[in-house]
Amino acid sequence: MIINLQREFHKFWQERLPWYGVVGLGLLMGYTAITTTDAQTLMAQGFGIDQWVIIILITVSSQFLAMEYQNHTILNLLYRARHQWQVYFAKALVLISYSGLLLCIGSVFTFLLKPLVIGARDSWFTAAQQSQTLSQAFLLNQVGTLVYSLFVVTLALCLLAIVHVNGVVIGIGLIVGFWGVNISRAIMLASSNLAKVVAWNPLNMINVITQLSEPSGQKISNLTNGQLIGGNLIYTALFLSLGYICFKHRHI
Amino acid sequence: MLTVQAMTTYIGHKQIIKQGSFEVAAGDIAGLIGPNGAGKTTIMKTILGLMVFTGQIQINHQTVLEQDHHALAKVGALIEHPAIYPFLTGWDNLRLYAQTAANIQTVVTQLAMTTFIRQKAKDYSLGMKQKLGIALALLNQPELVLLDEPMNGLDIEATILVRKIIKQYARDGTTFLISSHILGELQKIMTDVILVNEGRIVLNQPIHKLNQLRQQRCHFVTDDMPTTVKLLQAQKIPIKSVHDGLSIDRGYLFQVQDLLAAHNLHLLALSPYDVSFEQLIVHLLTQGNGAGR
Numbered sequence: 001m002i003i004n005l006q007r008e009f010h011k012f013w014q015e016r017l018p019w020y021g022v023v024g025l026g027l028l029m030g031y032t033a034i035t036t037t038d039a040q041t042l043m044a045q046g047f048g049i050d051q052w053v054i055i056i057l058i059t060v061s062s063q064f065l066a067m068e069y070q071n072h073t074i075l076n077l078l079y080r081a082r083h084q085w086q087v088y089f090a091k092a093l094v095l096i097s098y099s100g101l102l103l104c105i106g107s108v109f110t111f112l113l114k115p116l117v118i119g120a121r122d123s124w125f126t127a128a129q130q131s132q133t134l135s136q137a138f139l140l141n142q143v144g145t146l147v148y149s150l151f152v153v154t155l156a157l158c159l160l161a162i163v164h165v166n167g168v169v170i171g172i173g174l175i176v177g178f179w180g181v182n183i184s185r186a187i188m189l190a191s192s193n194l195a196k197v198v199a200w201n202p203l204n205m206i207n208v209i210t211q212l213s214e215p216s217g218q219k220i221s222n223l224t225n226g227q228l229i230g231g232n233l234i235y236t237a238l239f240l241s242l243g244y245i246c247f248k249h250r251h252i
Numbered sequence: 253m254l255t256v257q258a259m260t261t262y263i264g265h266k267q268i269i270k271q272g273s274f275e276v277a278a279g280d281i282a283g284l285i286g287p288n289g290a291g292k293t294t295i296m297k298t299i300l301g302l303m304v305f306t307g308q309i310q311i312n313h314q315t316v317l318e319q320d321h322h323a324l325a326k327v328g329a330l331i332e333h334p335a336i337y338p339f340l341t342g343w344d345n346l347r348l349y350a351q352t353a354a355n356i357q358t359v360v361t362q363l364a365m366t367t368f369i370r371q372k373a374k375d376y377s378l379g380m381k382q383k384l385g386i387a388l389a390l391l392n393q394p395e396l397v398l399l400d401e402p403m404n405g406l407d408i409e410a411t412i413l414v415r416k417i418i419k420q421y422a423r424d425g426t427t428f429l430i431s432s433h434i435l436g437e438l439q440k441i442m443t444d445v446i447l448v449n450e451g452r453i454v455l456n457q458p459i460h461k462l463n464q465l466r467q468q469r470c471h472f473v474t475d476d477m478p479t480t481v482k483l484l485q486a487q488k489i490p491i492k493s494v495h496d497g498l499s500i501d502r503g504y505l506f507q508v509q510d511l512l513a514a515h516n517l518h519l520l521a522l523s524p525y526d527v528s529f530e531q532l533i534v535h536l537l538t539q540g541n542g543a544g545r
Contacts, residue, residue: 007348015339067337076335076388079300080349082321251263252302 004081004090012094017063021056021098022105028052029109033117040128044137047113049106050145050209051177054152056102058173061095061156065247066166074252088244092157099149103142110138132213140213147208147229150236152177155202158243161250180206181220188222199223205232253278253427254299254396259307261291261298267451268294271307274446274456276429278395281422283438283459284431285533286448292431295448296331296398299429300324311396328394330402334385338374342384345373351392359387362417364410378405386414390421397421399430403437415441439529449537466532470505471525473497475518483515484508499525 012018032048045051068074081087114124124135132140152173159169175183184203188195198204199222208228211217221228254276261269269291276282284292298305301316301324309316314323336345342365346356360369363383368376373384382405389397399418403411418428418441429446432438445462447455455462471494474480480498484491489508492499500508512519527535 010344010348011337011340014337014344071335071337072333073335073337075297075300075302075331076329076349078302079321079324079327079329083319084321252297 001086004086008090008094017060021060025052026109033113039118039122043134046110053102054177057099057152058156061153062160062166062169065160088247095153137213144209144212147232151232154236154239158239161243161246195222208232255310257308261294261303261305270451272453274453276427278427279422279425280443281428281441282444282446283442284446290448291451326395328389329398330385330389331400334381336373342369355392359390363387396427435530466527467524468502469499469525471497471499471523473521
């Protein structure tokens with residue numbers, strides 16, 4: 001497994017896409033800084049890190065597996081691995097660590113952008129809401145994004161193993177990332193009697209990003225923080241298992 | 253070295269290879285021959301534990317399983333396309349799987365890749381990629397190498413070089429299973445023939461035995477060919493028209509000579525009639541599944 005991980009890390013960083021992801025994150029955060037006026041929201045949400053990291057992760061995750069099929073390297077990779085699951089899980093681990101790295105880099109960008117865009121107007125120790133400081137809200141949003149990135153990485157790998165088309169995976173990922181909350185809310189409104197059950201739908205899981213720092217979000221998600229985190233972890237395990245089964249049975 | 257017993261390979265519920273059995277001894281070069289869609293690549297993928305199969309595959313007495321590739325630790329393969337990451341250099345592609353840098357250097361030198369091995373693989377020509385694919389298969393002194401169309405995209409010089417390297421590895425004990433559409437190329441190196449048709453192993457024989465089959469007929473010319481034809485047909489001796497004469501199975505040679513003498517017919521020419529390798533393969537394929545070992 002360690003050898004597989006080393007191989008995957010080496011390939012990952014030799015490809016340009018992860019580096020483009022880092023540069024893209026910086027540019028998109030800059031775009032958010034220019035187009036958003038509410039300074040406290042900007043700081044609490046790290047200039048939109050949560051939103052942009054998810055989009056970057058979907059694209060990079062899907063491509064990281066798809067390239068093995070595009071380059072005909074999957075066959076070599078699979079037969080040289082002692083067990084096929086090692087290949088799939090090594091990729092997932094690389095991508096999860098990449099999401100952690102993106103969040104760290106995004107945090108650095110946030111701390112650099114704050115004095116440039118907001119100046120001294122608001123401090124990191126300014127009370128935001130629910131007796132939280134902005135720095136606490138920011139940190140909780142990062143934790144939420146990290147939890148949701150597990151969901152996103154495993155979802156992207158699972159979708160690619162099922163539909164085999166990179167573009168479709170990215171498309172579905174973007175729908176989940178951009179409209180997931182709205183679709184989920186519409187479903188829950190349409191089935192208000194079953195709202196407690198429907199709240200466990202996968203599209204609702206994205207609320208973990210904001211709800212940890214904003215307890216009022218519970219009214220939207222219909223789930224407690226613990227339930228949301230648990231739900232994300234359950235879906236992660238589900239996508240990982242389902243994705244591996246499809247990956248294993250994919251004809252090469 | 254490689255033993256395949258009653259191997260049936262499935263895609264979904266469809267049987268692609270049906271009860272295939274064959275053996276390849278250590279140091280042998282087995283040619284896997286068959287028409288398009290016969291199942292050559294599927295056989296190779298199954299040996300690599302990448303297909304759903306029943307039956308048994310053993311490499312050096314270790315069983316290959318879909319779930320456990322322990323038996324494949326000393327196996328190299330080039331199947332269909334060279335498995336190359338275009339964003340890596342040739343050297344880095346090899347480094348991903350190499351046990352030591354010396355192993356990389358060995359294959360790079362053998363395959364004359366020194367001049368381009370440090371370039372990114374995306375800039376390689378078809379032939380360079382093919383060489384790199386072969387180098388990957390030969391990395392770490394494998395005990396078994398599976399090569400699917402290894403000469404694809406190679407120029408004459410490279411083809412001769414690869415042929416030489418394969419022979420050299422085989423002399424050192426590496427076993428090869430090679431499929432190629434270029435029968436002439438395979439003929440120059442293989443020691444064994446495995447013939448596949450419609451998912452079945454039609455034949456598994458050493459090449460020298462197959463060569464004997466090629467020389468089982470005689471060609472002859474008499475001073476009165478029309479009468480000769482009528483005479484042999486009347487005696488129900490199978491004949492084939494070849495150029496200006498006839499060809500018969502060697503088993504009928506003395507009977508035919510006696511008949512010709514009895515009817516006052518004289519031989520003008522008599523010689524062994526060699527069927528070409530291609531003709532023999534086509535004949536065996538059309539003959540069907542009855543010639544297995």
